[in-house]
Every structure is written in structure tokens, then in C-alpha cells.
Amino acid sequence: MKDFRKLKVWEKAHKITLKFYKITKKFPREDLYGLTSQIRRAAVSVPTNILEGCVRSSDANFARFLYISIGSTSELEYLTHLSSDLKYIENPSSTNLLEEVNEVKKMLITLIKKLRAYE
Helix, strand or coil, X not given: XXXXXXXHHXXXXXXXXXXXXHHHCCCCHHHHHHHHXXXXXXXXXXXXXXXXXXXXXXXXXXXXXXXXXXXXXXXXXXXXXXXXXXXXXXXXXHHHHHHHHHXXXXXXXXXXXXXXXCC
């Protein structure tokens, strides 16, 4: 079992989740159960799946949960673009968020490659 708190990718994913929660507080109230909820679920999914993978019995299982996290980062990319197009997020903020999400995605890919090297 790995300690998720020692993983930089988990820490970064957690910080991004907090940012998405803060940003979506400003979304229109009528979108609370739509886009706001979808973004929050996708954001929470990234660090949650990293954590869940850490407690799995093998590196292969851990990698499987990291792939789920990667899927959630892709979902966040689209949802951020959509939010920007809907003018819910200003352009500099959406660009910064996309950069951070892509950084987490790259970190996840690197971690998976390291896990696969030990198989």
C-alpha cells in the first residue's frame, strides 16, 4: 500500500479540485445540477482514483485507477472549454486551468510508465 499523500500528482490534483470548486461557485444557479455538478464530479474523480489505486494490491491495479484519473482529466478539459465558451470562466482562468489539468495528465502518464516498467 502506497501513501497517496507522498505523491506529487495527488497533491496537484487535490489543489486543482479545490480551484474547480471555487470557480464553479460563480456559475449560474440554474446550472448547479448540470455543468457545475459534472465539473465537480470529474475534478473529484482525479485525486480519488489516485487514492483508491494506492490501496490496491498490485501495480497493475494501481495503474488501472490512474487510467481512470486520466479519463477524468480529459473530461475536465472539455468541460473547461465548454465553460469558457459559455462565458462562465474568463479566458485567462480557463487557459491556466487547462494547463494545470494537462500537467496532472502528464504526471499520471509518467507514473503509469514507471509502474509498467516494474512489471
